[in-house]
Amino acid sequence: MATATKTIRQKLEYRDGISHYFETTQELFNRVAAFYFGVIEAHPAILSFPPTQALTKLEQLTHVTATNVNPVMPLLEVATNVPALFRRAAIHAALGQAHAFFTSLAKWRKQKEEWEAKLQRKQNRSPKDQTQRSPKFKLRPPVPPRHWNRSVTFYAGQYKELNEDFILLKLYNGQDWGWFKFGHSGRPLPQGEEWKMGSPQVVRKGKGKGKWDYRLHLPFLKSFSSPAKAEKQVLANPELKICAVDLNLEENLAVATILNSEGTPLVTRFIKGGREVNGFRKRLLGWIAINRSKTGLLKEGETDNIRLWQQIKDLDENTAHRVSRRIVEFANQNGATVIVFEHLSNLKPQKGKYSKRSNLKRAYWLKGKIFNYTKYKAWELALLCCRVSPYNTSRECAKCHAIPLVRYAEGQGQPREGYKVGAPLVYCPVCGMRGNADRNASIVIGQRFLARYQNLKEKPPTSLPAMVG
Numbered sequence: 001m002a003t004a005t006k007t008i009r010q011k012l013e014y015r016d017g018i019s020h021y022f023e024t025t026q027e028l029f030n031r032v033a034a035f036y037f038g039v040i041e042a043h044p045a046i047l048s049f050p051p052t053q054a055l056t057k058l059e060q061l062t063h064v065t066a067t068n069v070n071p072v073m074p075l076l077e078v079a080t081n082v083p084a085l086f087r088r089a090a091i092h093a094a095l096g097q098a099h100a101f102f103t104s105l106a107k108w109r110k111q112k113e114e115w116e117a118k119l120q121r122k123q124n125r126s127p128k129d130q131t132q133r134s135p136k137f138k139l140r141p142p143v144p145p146r147h148w149n150r151s152v153t154f155y156a157g158q159y160k161e162l163n164e165d166f167i168l169l170k171l172y173n174g175q176d177w178g179w180f181k182f183g184h185s186g187r188p189l190p191q192g193e194e195w196k197m198g199s200p201q202v203v204r205k206g207k208g209k210g211k212w213d214y215r216l217h218l219p220f221l222k223s224f225s226s227p228a229k230a231e232k233q234v235l236a237n238p239e240l241k242i243c244a245v246d247l248n249l250e251e252n253l254a255v256a257t258i259l260n261s262e263g264t265p266l267v268t269r270f271i272k273g274g275r276e277v278n279g280f281r282k283r284l285l286g287w288i289a290i291n292r293s294k295t296g297l298l299k300e301g302e303t304d305n306i307r308l309w310q311q312i313k314d315l316d317e318n319t320a321h322r323v324s325r326r327i328v329e330f331a332n333q334n335g336a337t338v339i340v341f342e343h344l345s346n347l348k349p350q351k352g353k354y355s356k357r358s359n360l361k362r363a364y365w366l367k368g369k370i371f372n373y374t375k376y377k378a379w380e381l382a383l384l385c386c387r388v389s390p391y392n393t394s395r396e397c398a399k400c401h402a403i404p405l406v407r408y409a410e411g412q413g414q415p416r417e418g419y420k421v422g423a424p425l426v427y428c429p430v431c432g433m434r435g436n437a438d439r440n441a442s443i444v445i446g447q448r449f450l451a452r453y454q455n456l457k458e459k460p461p462t463s464l465p466a467m468v469g
Contacts, residue, residue: 002226004380008190010216012202013183021171021180022152022202022214028079028172029090030148035078036062036094037144042073047098055091063087083170083177085155089199093150104142112137151203151217159200164189167216169202184216195220227382230338234453237261242338243331244446245374246393246438247367249360250274250422253323254370255438258334259446263454265398268439269330277319278363284308284315285355316366324373332381339378340449341371342390388448395419398443402430407437 039061040046046054060068062075075082115137158170166183189197198219206212227233233240240261247254254271288305295304303309331339344367375385395404406427407419426437433440 001223002379002382004222004224004376006190006220006376006380008187008218008220009203010184010186010218012214012216013185014180014214018171018180019212019214021173022204023212024174025172026150026152026202026204028082029086029093029152030150032075032079032082032087032090033093033097033150034145034148035075036091037098037148039073040094040098041144044102047095047102051092051095054095055088058091058095059087081176083158085157086170089153089155089158093153097145101142101144108139108141111139151201153199153201155199162197162200162218167200182216189218190220194222194224196222222380224382227337227384230384230386230449231453233337233384234261234450240338241266241334241336242340242446242449243327243334243336244340244442244449245327246442246445247341247344247370248274248438249278249363250438251424252438253277253319254327255436255442256327256330257439257442257446258331258336259443259450261450261454263443263447263450265443265446267334268442269326270438271323271326273319277315277366278359281312281315281362282355282359284312285358289354312362316362316369320366320369320373323370324377327370327374328377328381328383331378331383336383338384338386338449339374340446341374341385341387342393342445343387344368344371344390386449388445388452393444393448394437394441396444397426397428397431397433398440398447399433400428400431402428405437405440 036058039058043057043061046057049057061072064071064074064076075087119135154169159167160179161168166181168179168181170177171180198221200219201217203215203217204212205215228236238261242259243256244259245254245256251274252270252272253274255268256271257268258266260266288308291305291308327339344364371385371387378385392403394407397403397405404419406429407421407423408425408427409420409423410425424437425434426440427434
């Protein structure tokens with residue numbers, strides 16, 4: 001079985017008089033979690049137990065009961081009046097942090113041992129090196145968290161009566177606990193029995209003390225049958241369909257093509273808007289460059305042009321979510337079970353003016369965001385995401401696989417020869433294929449994925465059907 005998770009973020013509605021209850025509750029939560037992290041440091045063997053048993057061991061060491069009157073490290077010395085479910089949520093937060101810390105520490109110790117062993121072997125081979133000063137191991141060890149700023153997790157019993165409009169939360173006001181009703185608004189909650197809700201969190205956002213904004217995060221979990229691995233799907237399913245995606249920087253943000261198991265393209269969708277996105281982002285970066293030229297040096301830690309940078313961030317986030325959603329919907333509607341991208345990880349912008357260079361760099365980042373967002377959205381529908389080498393995908397003919405193609409722009413007085421980067425059309429001088437350059441690249445990407453398991457280039461050439469917008 002496989003699982004998919006997603007978090008629905010809701011805006012909490014509350015009056016000013018009780019907003020500080022969130023802060024006092026979170027402060028207590030982090031104080032208890034930090035205490036239990038210290039207990040785990042004193043008894044690291046606890047981490048070898050499963051989570052349920054580890055929780056029991058920690059409560060035996062810290063919690064006063066009728067049969068456990070004198071625990072080794074009593075929680076009462078740090079905090080009193082802590083509900084059981086609140087305490088257990090803090091324990092699990094401490095266990096998660098402790099597992100991460102001790103894993104990093106073990107990795108650091110292993111690296112140090114390997115470095116020292118390598119240095120020792122080198123000295124044994126060259127006795128002259130023993131008289132020289134040995135270099136030091138410069139990688140610093142991980143340290144325990146100095147400050148705890150975890151969001152409060154509300155287990156069942158710490159919240160109730162959750163519906164589409166409001167929720168009741170049990171909060172600490174500094175002296176006692178009480179139930180408070182909060183409205184919430186945002187995306188609709190998932191419907192259907194397949195989605196199971198986990199423990200909600202209240203997450204603090206904002207600029208600082210007195211200016212906090214609190215959001216309700218509702219996690220949902222869905223279990224489903226694990227999709228078969230890509231290799232098995234290609235070799236065992238003659239009716240397989242894949243969705244090959246070519247990401248771009250020009251007019252088409254993405255071009256997705258559905259191919260069957262033989263590499264024949266069936267239908268293509270163009271996701272446009274690239275010029276608008278790049279143009280707006282470049283204009284914002286230009287304003288930032290102008291403002292910086294007037295400002296001069298900034299103080300250390302001071303952020304400039306906050307509003308403009310936020311606009312750029314929101315633009316890229318919205319574009320990545322919009323494009324990835326359309327790719328997943330297109331693949332699912334056409335029966336594709338695998339979505340294939342190019343492996344674009346080493347793209348670097350050329351030198352030039354700040355706005356142009358920075359705009360190109362963020363356009364490359366946007367490609368990575370689209371892949372990452374597509375990956376988790378596709379997984380909710382049991383679709384796989386894979387990547388192939390990008391080498392010559394734009395220069396190879398999807399029909400006869402000849403290299404290189406002629407890439408040109410029609411109607412601008414340009415000859416149909418050579419290869420112009422970014423030109424919209426392609427022509428193959430070997431087989432005579434003509435078509436859209438981005439569509440041709442998306443087909444090559446899909447065929448390259450299938451070629452991992454099938455020798456597509458030995459199959460007879462396939463014709464390219466008409467394009468679908």
